[in-house]
Amino acid sequence: MKTTNKPKKYIIQLKDDSKSSLTKAAKELSLKITSSSELSSKVRAQDVLDSGNGLFLKNLGLAIVEDYEVEKLHHLTNASSNPIIYWEKERKFKPVTELDLLDEMKININNMSEKIAQLKELIEANNRLNINKNLTWGLNAVGIELSNYTGKGIDIAILDTGFYKDHPDFVGRNISGKSFVPGEKWYLDGHGHGTHCTGTAAGSISLVDNKRYGVAHEANIVIGKVLSDSGSGSTSGIIDAIDNSLEKGHNIISMSLGSSVKIGEKPSPIFEQVGRKALEKNTLIIAAAGNDSNRPSLPKPVSSPANAESIMAVAALDEALKVANFSNGGINASNGGRVDISAPGVDIFSSYSKNGSQNKLYTTMSGTSMATPHVAGIAALYWEAFPNLSAEGIWLKLEKRAKQLSNQLYRDIGQGIIQTI
Structure with missing residues (x-):
């Protein structure tokens, strides 16, 4: 059977987002570049790209072009008078879910002394948490029972595999919601990951x-389908969805997705600009730190886009309030890839999609x-409590009120476990 390769997309960073820079970039690239302000239900981002044109995301100051000559991009970036200062080939992203946890536990089953020690820590942690059996262990751990806030009136945008709207x-x-994956509906969620994350952030x-x-x-739920039903997505779809959220003025963007980075690899300037633009427009982007580690012997660096300084990176804790063995750490902290805060991330019960692989309404x-969710x-609760604070102000309060955990490295858990207000 003959197969055709999908066109390659490139993300381009301009010196500024002025009209003159955009016009000059279009001329240098010999392309028509359409602004996202011209998009509508009839004119979608992919329609623009399919016609051989470029798309300018006006809220982010970034452009997307498809099937362009790499050699020409190299030449243009090196030209001193050119408005293009950086470009990169778009990455592939996937849900940041630890699917191998069970297998790893089976491998370690013979290490009984370690399991006994973990059980002791779990019992001690549960005693400290003042357990309410009507709440998941994660909600107990973050102190949800002590909060009088519900997130009412706050928009949480979940950029993921979509959502099962009939739940x-x-x-x-x-x-x-809106789908940024061609040919797939945001409200069906044929994967299930997005519905699970939505349930944790804003379910009941x-x-x-x-x-x-x-x-x-009681928060407003906004779904951006940026990962397909098979669990993959790309830079262009993700930043298109973020641009849309900034246009709509959403308070919080939650991204439980990531792309692995190497030790010593610097964060993408693309996502650093995305995060910075979001903060300027009073939107807080929160992203998963990633699951590439095999602790304690092999911690791995925070994934993209969470490794950008302007995006809050979240690590995972187990029920004993220890960093999860898969959770990535601030190995590349000198380059910006640090963990900012941590939250419950092991054996989390939440909603699920009947269209997903498990074909049920709930799963762990x-x-x-x-x-991440x-x-x-919790960021939505803080924004309800402090409606006049900026996105940066909410970020600082989340970190300041986090609970520090003993015998844990800042590299692994940041300021500690998130706490409600």
Whole structure:
């Protein structure tokens, strides 16, 4: 069978977002570049790119071009008078979920002394948490029972695999969405990962056992499908969705996705600009630190885009409040790839999609993917409590009020475990 390769996309960073720079860039690239301000339900981003034109994301100052000559991009970037200062080939992204946790536990099953020590830590941690059996362990750990806030009126944008809109726990909720994956609906979620993350950030109570699993249960839910039903996505779709969120003025963007980076690799200037532009427009981007580690022997660096300084990176904790063995750490901290904060991320119960691989309404998952929406939901509570604060102000409060954990490295858990208000 004959196969055709998908066109390659390149993300271009301009010196500034002025009209003159855009015009000059279009001339140098010999392309028509359409601004995202011209997009509509009838004119989609992919339609522009499919026609051989470039797309300028006006809120981010970035352009997307498709199937361009790499040699010419090299030449243009090196020209002193050119408005293009940086470009990169788009990355592939995937849900940040620890699927190999069970296998790893089987491998370590003979190490009984370690398991006994972990059980002791778990018992001690549960004693400290003042457990409420009507809450998931994650909600107990972040102190949700002590909060009088619900996230009411705050927009949380979940950029993931979509959402199962027919889930019975979300009847009557304010939910909107848009798909940035051609040919796939945002409201079906054929994967399930996005529905799980949405449930943790902004779900409520399970109709099955009346257990609460969601943080900001009155927040406005905004879904951006940037990962396909098979669990993959790319830079262009993600930044297109972020640009859309900035245009709509969403308070919080939660991204439980990542692309692995190497030790010593610097953060992408593209996502650093994205995060900085978001903060300027009063939007806080929160992203998963990634699951590439095999602790304690082999911690790996924070993934992209969480490794950007202007994006909050979230590590995962287990039920004993220890860094999860898969959770990435600040190995590249000197280059910007640090962990900012941590949250529950092992054996997290939440909503799921009937269209997903498990074909059910609820499931338990592990990963920094599961930690990230805990932080996004709590950020909504803080914004409800402090409506006049900026995105940077909310970030600082989240870090300042985090609970420090003993015998843990800052490199691995940042300021500590997130706490509600």
